[in-house]
Amino acid sequence: MSLRRKLLKAKPKGSGAAADRARTQLDAYIGAQSLSEEALAKELHSGIAAARIGQIGLASTAEPSGLSCKAGCAFCCILTGDDGGVITGAEARNLHVALAPFAGEPDGREWTAKACPSLDPETRMCRAYEARPMICRSYLSVDVTACEQIAQGKAAQGTGVRAAYGTYLTAHALARAALGPGHAPTYSLRTVAKAAVEGVPLEDALKAARHRPAELEHERKRAAL
Numbered sequence: 001m002s003l004r005r006k007l008l009k010a011k012p013k014g015s016g017a018a019a020d021r022a023r024t025q026l027d028a029y030i031g032a033q034s035l036s037e038e039a040l041a042k043e044l045h046s047g048i049a050a051a052r053i054g055q056i057g058l059a060s061t062a063e064p065s066g067l068s069c070k071a072g073c074a075f076c077c078i079l080t081g082d083d084g085g086v087i088t089g090a091e092a093r094n095l096h097v098a099l100a101p102f103a104g105e106p107d108g109r110e111w112t113a114k115a116c117p118s119l120d121p122e123t124r125m126c127r128a129y130e131a132r133p134m135i136c137r138s139y140l141s142v143d144v145t146a147c148e149q150i151a152q153g154k155a156a157q158g159t160g161v162r163a164a165y166g167t168y169l170t171a172h173a174l175a176r177a178a179l180g181p182g183h184a185p186t187y188s189l190r191t192v193a194k195a196a197v198e199g200v201p202l203e204d205a206l207k208a209a210r211h212r213p214a215e216l217e218h219e220r221k222r223a224a225l
Helices: 003-009 017-031 037-046 048-060 089-102 134-138 144-151 163-179 189-197 202-209 214-222
Strands: 086-088 139-141 159-161 186-188
Touching: 003 017, 003 037, 003 163, 017 048, 017 163, 037 048, 037 089, 037 163, 048 086, 048 089, 048 134, 048 163, 086 089, 086 134, 086 189, 086 214, 089 186, 089 189, 089 202, 134 139, 134 163, 139 144, 144 159, 163 214, 186 189, 186 202, 186 214, 189 202
Parallel strands: none
Antiparallel strands: 086 186, 139 159
16 A cells, blocks of 8 residues: 555544645645655654745745734743743654754853743844744734743633644654654654754754654644644
């Protein structure tokens, strides 16, 4: 059975409307490519396919009106959770490559201890902006006060992620279901960024940041997918 057909039959946990939507978009993406089975397997395993589908979703839908997001705000870059964000292998590699030139320099943790190491501590701008993963691209807020409260560990309304983030996560779950155990891993954003700015080599950073398989499903549930 071809990998494309396996994807069409794959049923990740929590299959439903989100899985059907991601499956349709993933199949359309594959249909537009001229990839061998080996090349397709690599794109699915690394999360390239999932991230591209997510980015297409972001580009094809308008941002909600009334957003408070602006450069230098950065409350959303304070990583309050234990993990600091779920990202794919391709995103982890891109993030490390973008941040490695800043190894040894002050980073976001100079601003506040739990800030993402990707930040410039003075400008509070992301130094890996072009390589930022889907979780960063998808986050939005209509209330900066809510962002500040959440950064302090308090519950608040007014923030969320765009629907494309759910499609991205589910597409990666479909890839894992089609490829089998051990494939399509996810990684900790915080651990990768921290390793890069501290001069840890890429492969060592990936080894330290790799999640247990259940983390992807935990993130899908957390995002109510």
